[in-house]
Amino acid sequence: MNPFLSDWTTAFNLPPFDQIKDSDFAPAFDAAFDQSRAAITAIAGDPAKPDFANTVEALERSDALMDKVAGVFFNLTGANSNPALEALQRDLSPKFAELHSETMMNADLFARVDTLFKQRTTLGLTDEQNRVLTLYHRMFLRAGAALRGDDRTRLSAVSKRLAILGTAFTQNLLADEREWFMLLGDDELDGLPDFLRDAAAEAAKERGEKGYAITLSRSLIVPFLQFSTRRDLREKAYVAWGARGENGGKTDNRSIVTETLALRQERARLLGYASFADFKLEPEMAKTPSAVRDLLMAVWQPAKAQADRDAAVLTGMMQDEGVNGDLEPWDWRHYAAKRRVAEHDLDEAELKPYFQLDRMIDAAFDCATRLFGVTFRPLDVPLYHSDARAWEVLKNGKHQAVFVGDYFARPSKRSGAWCSRFRGQSRLDGDVRPITVNVCNFAKAPEGQPSLLTFDDAHTLFHEFGHALHSMLSDVTYQMIEGTSVARDFVELPSQLFEHWLTVPEVLQKFATHSVTGKTIPTDLLGRLLAARNFDQGFSTVEYTASALVDLDFHAGPAPTDPMQRQAEILSGLGMPAAIHMRHATPHFAHVFSGDGYSSGYYSYMWSEVMDADAFEAFEEAGDPFDKDLAARLERHIYSAGGSREADALYTAFRGRLPGVEALLRGRGFTESA
Numbered sequence: 001m002n003p004f005l006s007d008w009t010t011a012f013n014l015p016p017f018d019q020i021k022d023s024d025f026a027p028a029f030d031a032a033f034d035q036s037r038a039a040i041t042a043i044a045g046d047p048a049k050p051d052f053a054n055t056v057e058a059l060e061r062s063d064a065l066m067d068k069v070a071g072v073f074f075n076l077t078g079a080n081s082n083p084a085l086e087a088l089q090r091d092l093s094p095k096f097a098e099l100h101s102e103t104m105m106n107a108d109l110f111a112r113v114d115t116l117f118k119q120r121t122t123l124g125l126t127d128e129q130n131r132v133l134t135l136y137h138r139m140f141l142r143a144g145a146a147l148r149g150d151d152r153t154r155l156s157a158v159s160k161r162l163a164i165l166g167t168a169f170t171q172n173l174l175a176d177e178r179e180w181f182m183l184l185g186d187d188e189l190d191g192l193p194d195f196l197r198d199a200a201a202e203a204a205k206e207r208g209e210k211g212y213a214i215t216l217s218r219s220l221i222v223p224f225l226q227f228s229t230r231r232d233l234r235e236k237a238y239v240a241w242g243a244r245g246e247n248g249g250k251t252d253n254r255s256i257v258t259e260t261l262a263l264r265q266e267r268a269r270l271l272g273y274a275s276f277a278d279f280k281l282e283p284e285m286a287k288t289p290s291a292v293r294d295l296l297m298a299v300w301q302p303a304k305a306q307a308d309r310d311a312a313v314l315t316g317m318m319q320d321e322g323v324n325g326d327l328e329p330w331d332w333r334h335y336a337a338k339r340r341v342a343e344h345d346l347d348e349a350e351l352k353p354y355f356q357l358d359r360m361i362d363a364a365f366d367c368a369t370r371l372f373g374v375t376f377r378p379l380d381v382p383l384y385h386s387d388a389r390a391w392e393v394l395k396n397g398k399h400q401a402v403f404v405g406d407y408f409a410r411p412s413k414r415s416g417a418w419c420s421r422f423r424g425q426s427r428l429d430g431d432v433r434p435i436t437v438n439v440c441n442f443a444k445a446p447e448g449q450p451s452l453l454t455f456d457d458a459h460t461l462f463h464e465f466g467h468a469l470h471s472m473l474s475d476v477t478y479q480m481i482e483g484t485s486v487a488r489d490f491v492e493l494p495s496q497l498f499e500h501w502l503t504v505p506e507v508l509q510k511f512a513t514h515s516v517t518g519k520t521i522p523t524d525l526l527g528r529l530l531a532a533r534n535f536d537q538g539f540s541t542v543e544y545t546a547s548a549l550v551d552l553d554f555h556a557g558p559a560p561t562d563p564m565q566r567q568a569e570i571l572s573g574l575g576m577p578a579a580i581h582m583r584h585a586t587p588h589f590a591h592v593f594s595g596d597g598y599s600s601g602y603y604s605y606m607w608s609e610v611m612d613a614d615a616f617e618a619f620e621e622a623g624d625p626f627d628k629d630l631a632a633r634l635e636r637h638i639y640s641a642g643g644s645r646e647a648d649a650l651y652t653a654f655r656g657r658l659p660g661v662e663a664l665l666r667g668r669g670f671t672e673s674a
């Protein structure tokens, strides 16, 4: 019996993970493709005149089985993959592209949507229905539904090929990340604090090795680059980290990038846009490439000026230690960490015992309770991996959502941190509540010890939980606009905004407790931690903004024939500091090349930061980080509103106006240097 093909009788309709086998997916997907196709054929061929119910609502229902199967499958391929699932994923990607293109190119179906769209003011639709209809219509147009003849055929072939390239890019990256690790002997641990030795020992054990292993997981390699006093080993690790996707051989992503960029440009031209960036940015809050470039360049100059000043300081520190030559990218984090100790008397090893994973989860939950009145109850249910845990989320005593937290790095998980869902929220057919998951790559403590986070990790936890709240508080009728289904440059607002509550002193005073003594973080250490918040922002802004500018440039004009050459030209044109690299160099820039998601959209984090800085200032102005009225407005217009209105309308409804870039520059401490 295939569990996907029967009704689930589990608590909260959770996927029955203890019954799902890898071999269930292929037949379940076959059935789901059949059902989706049959539903589309029925809607398109409906003899009745098109109306909202028989066309748009029917479309909303057409992927019911697919949502059920894909919801589980794509969470597993990200968080707990294996060769069988990866092989199926490769098979599936062209099939998805084909179904999508078939649906979008169905002339009868588009005619129905188009008819409704033209009559929309006379149909007596609610605002939400009007919005959903408009989005469907736009989706069809942007997919090429209005194209005819050869253009139509070519667009379909291009889309199919792009999907295959995106999957190949991801899998190559995963292979490079999984394969590389650096074993360290007892004599190669110079400078490494206990938590890092423990995590490295755990990583070695997981790989069946003795001693200590540094892998390419951020939670190992970043602290290694900070603490290791062995410059030769830092260089070796850093070079491997930077070479992901660029190692030659079967997993090299460079030719995939070239082909992807050319095909994207062709796709945009077929649809009548000057460039792929023009096409991609049209539905976003930013709207145009020039608006994006203006924002990025307004931040670039003050950030680079700050980074140049910092590089001079770090070079001096290095030379004082008797190391000659230039400051290299594998030196920056190391000397920055030392400088942080010197200037802020703050080091990660002193801080780390105060950031216990479980206490930080409690902190995130508590902030959500105080802001939005949701509470959390641990659930004992089967999940897809023993490290994953689940909670029931309640609001006013009523079931609101199920939250799954999957926090630890492991070889079967891709790198990074993300929020996803097994099921979205909707009210079209009953009150369907979300099952939302946060996946992170924190280092797991040895058996019996509490897992400790860096302060950055704690930020990541709050960030992803902000996305989760956006998903779990969703209160709309149609899945099309539920939860995080909003403009790409708006989707990071709820997540980045939520990070602000981590740095509220009363939150840390309550939840930052020492893992051994149980004592609260001392006031003076907390003060130093918060004072150091803007530390090294020149570095992080430069590495981010350079990536965003390369992404924009790649897509805003003719496709480069040699993207690596073009990347070098862009960076040299910007005056990229020599000791800083792009946060994501092109061959491993998964945001941009794993799929279309963030292509010419990597700027979105900063665009959202403009808003999150401005939005949190509202709470500061109110003098209470948990101000009831503001929190209620925030929930109503942002966290529960999904994509029910245009992003600028949602933001204005909360704040009464649109934000400017000033709060962001203030937030990063660039005001003096600007």
Ligand SMILES: [Zn+2]
Residues within 6 Å of the ligand: 463, 467, 492, 495
């Ligand atoms: Zn995010």
